[in-house]
Amino acid sequence: MDTTSLATERRETAAQVERSLEILDAAVLTFAANGYNQTDVQEIADRVGVGKGTVYRHFGNKEALFLAAVAHARDKLIAAVDAAKETENDPLLEMRACMTGILRFFDSHPEIVELIIEERALFRDRRPSLFFEHEEKRKAEWAARLQALIDSGTIRPLPVAEIQDTLSRFVFGAMFFNYFEGGNKEPLAERSQTMLDVLFNGLFVKK
Amino acid sequence: MDTTSLATERRETAAQVERSLEILDAAVLTFAANGYNQTDVQEIADRVGVGKGTVYRHFGNKEALFLAAVAHARDKLIAAVDAAKETENDPLLEMRACMTGILRFFDSHPEIVELIIEERALFRDRRPSLFFEHEEKRKAEWAARLQALIDSGTIRPLPVAEIQDTLSRFVFGAMFFNYFEGGNKEPLAERSQTMLDVLFNGLFVKK
Amino acid sequence: MDTTSLATERRETAAQVERSLEILDAAVLTFAANGYNQTDVQEIADRVGVGKGTVYRHFGNKEALFLAAVAHARDKLIAAVDAAKETENDPLLEMRACMTGILRFFDSHPEIVELIIEERALFRDRRPSLFFEHEEKRKAEWAARLQALIDSGTIRPLPVAEIQDTLSRFVFGAMFFNYFEGGNKEPLAERSQTMLDVLFNGLFVKK
Amino acid sequence: MDTTSLATERRETAAQVERSLEILDAAVLTFAANGYNQTDVQEIADRVGVGKGTVYRHFGNKEALFLAAVAHARDKLIAAVDAAKETENDPLLEMRACMTGILRFFDSHPEIVELIIEERALFRDRRPSLFFEHEEKRKAEWAARLQALIDSGTIRPLPVAEIQDTLSRFVFGAMFFNYFEGGNKEPLAERSQTMLDVLFNGLFVKK
DNA sequence: GATGAATGAGCATTCATTCAT
């Protein structure tokens, strides 16, 4: 009976996880499309084809559901960037691949930008944003890489932490400003060549 | 008698305008602190010390009040940047003054960043953001200046429009990312020296 | 000084009365067009071209204003019916003239039907309606006339009070039902020939 | 299993319908007693013993609830009149039974008169009144009967449509005028003998 | 006396959450 119940539990858990992911996908789309307050949990339930009570059973309350949706979206970004990084071996090219990977990700998932904005609007006190939390962890990983690029004489010997901040502001800043400015439907990744050129070579004429 | 009635009229109008501005200041703070949906118009009225009906008399409805508050905040930014620009004469220094002026403005008015986020969360369809609309107008003004800097051999001959985009993404991006990342309470304007250095001189070692 | 003040008072009173009547005319139209609850006193003030406070000065509050408007409308009906009656000398013809006079009045003042409905909706407890109160007074006047018609062998010897009720139900009933049924824009007075024929001669074939 | 689920479904639906009817009964009484604008939906909910949200779940909004209440009341009148008609076989007696049936209905349901008044006050533009809409459909049914009475020499050969109007004005007019005049608490149905006598035999002495 | 800005009570409506089935 133990075995049976365990098996049942396992099977259920798998079904549960499946169901949870379906709900998260629907939640990302719905929250992004309508905004948090304008979203009726019923709408998400309808999109998945389950009852409202089921959504509550899986995520407890609307806020937890929203946060889970944001984490879900963030994990997708991380996976996409990791995949982009794997395509290169040289540290400099890896860095570039990551940056364009991020831009490309938001080009293909504009709804996730909306979700990030919603998160901030809703949890203005929770800082850093759940979405950018993981960045902290990634920083240490990159510090070594940047230091190597400095040691090899490729990039200038500036404080590593500040270079990292500058890169983040550059990439995510580009993404945000593009979103706030709106309008331009051409992919941001493609419009960023000059931006990267400036980033690496500067605005000034070299003398 | 004409004078009197005129004076009276003026005084009344002035009182009205005064009242409206008081309400806007309260609205900016309250919307920024609580968010749009979490803000009861009563709370704004209380802060000003007037009745709720008075707020409605002045701005019609909550949404219009919110948008007026955003416009009010934007006008403050424009004024601050204009003031910063006036302190310099050289085009390059003017440009730098504007950039640090913007960063300083958001350092001293962090609530306005929250307001911009709220605006986006609320009016996800209205693009560009009311707050950044005026940027479009400012662009033409700066294009000439940048061209002059290129002609004089100061900065590299890149497409002017793209330089402008890069500068905007840099400055507003820094502001947004700083906000989303949270935590760091040291003024952004002061933490931006490396950023500006990279912007002008690039990351690469010059050869 | 007494004289002066008296004169002033008189002059003011005349102006006051004038103003009051203007307000009442506006009130009848506005209340009839929008309904009581849907009417903002400001709208009535605007129509007259005075301030809202002035309306309140003249009538105290919205309810009193409404009742005054109803009484004003009722007085117009009484005047119209009296005028119609004067055109005839024979009691039977007078009676007929009154009945068609009432129908004609409501044909030309459909808004007053609306006003009566509003009055009832609003003051469901006040009975009889302010508008029909005066009917009671008129009844005694007509009782004699009807008795004379009975005595002269013109109409059947039925209880006078019941004849009166029947006539009232006939005329006002026609008016009300016409209003509730809606649609028919042809004057009711003209569509009432058969009705009067039935009233006088009955439905049955005389044997 | 089909049967069970069907039964369950039916039971639920039946419970829903039951609940809706309870709400409608409460709504008729409450709207009639207070008037539309003076009625807080909470009051209706309280009378039924449910939450306000439940009322909204069943009827969507206050206006829809009101209209449903009017239709509910109208259906009761139709049922009552149909029942009255069934008691007679002779066309003339049927007609009489219908007329007194209507008067009796409003004698026992004075609140429904109030409801009709409210409907008009509220929807002054919707004509004919929802309550009297069905009359149109009944008219055709009666036209044949009246024609038969004319053909058999019972009633005078007047235009059938005009006879119908006269009858309607007579009956509903009596009801309305009685309501507006107020006061008289003796059943209208009983006070209508003279009225019907006049209707059939006329006021004039037959010669 | 006239004005109209200010006031605040009052109510419809929504929707997160619960819980009986």
Next chain:
DNA sequence: AATGAATGAATGCTCATTCAT
């Protein structure tokens, strides 16, 4: 476990009335 009917707290907005000018 899943469902969805029921709940009721929360809040935007209107407008009669007041009163300072």
